[in-house]
Amino acid sequence: MSQIIQRTVLFADLRGSTALYETLGNTEATSVVTQSVALLGHVVKNCDGVVVKTLGDGLMAMFVSASAAVMAADEMHDQLERIGTRPSDGTPRPALKLQVGLALGEVVEMADDYFGDAVNVAARLLDHAGDNETLVTSAVLDALDPLERSRFRSLDRLQLRGRVEPVYVHLLEAHRWGDTAATAYGDILRAPEPEGIRLVWLDTNRVYSPHSLPVVLGRSPQATYCIDDSRVSRSHVRIDWHGGTFQLTDLSYNGTYVRFSGDSEIVSLRRGTCTLHGSGVIGLGSPPADITAPVVRFEVMKFADTQPQAGSDL
16 A cells, blocks of 8 residues: 655665776675675665665665764765775775765655655666766755755756756765865865866857856756757756865766866876866767767966956856
8 A cells, every 4th residue: 555755765776896897806896795785775774765676776765854864974974985995805906986865855655665856866867877976856955954054055947857947956965064065165165266167069169157066067958057059968967166176077878078278198087077167178978089979178367367247148
């Protein structure tokens, strides 16, 4: 018999298992992944949550309390980092990365499983999460106390796969309670001198100030910076202003490639993050060396030289 209840839904997904299988072999890699997922399940139970099911390299869980769900996400990141930096045999191995999505709302409980919009949204948030990130909806944020809410920063509206209306999404900062997160958060966003970032693709030339970020580049018409090319994911990359720097996070299935001016090396991102500095090019879905690839030129610039409007066309 089904029933409708209010819950915070958590989806957690491990990334990097492919590199583990290549490095460690099937047997040992399977053991590492299985133990890691079991550890995530243990964290859920310790935070008064319920593991609904495991999903290969991840799991789905339910929480009565949004605060408990956020605490579980925090602890998952911490525990995974500890086991990743201390392999049992002392030999280095590729680190597993963790993405977590949280949504709050009514869910339908049926035959020990759960269905509903909150379930779908929490699962789709994983498409937009970078390495070791936790993304939550506004409903989750509203259910937290002021101190807990101070640890989040808005990513504005994101277009989730399979959903017509965009969703307001917030990113959980890495600082834990008691780390003077609120004070540090305010200081971090105030750089000594304002900066901007110019993005150029074909005839689209825009400059964004730190306060107008994040910017999502993708094929979706709802993307902040729309790039109409089949190799580009609907939400391909996200550019944030964080810690006084512009950070690029790959959200795609085909990968993102960055080449800085004066450097022949190409940085390849698969759900990873890199800091943008100086100038260069960003290849979406294909390396910049491919002359047919959708390539966005970027330039980190100082407003002392020019003061464009945030997000304006030049």
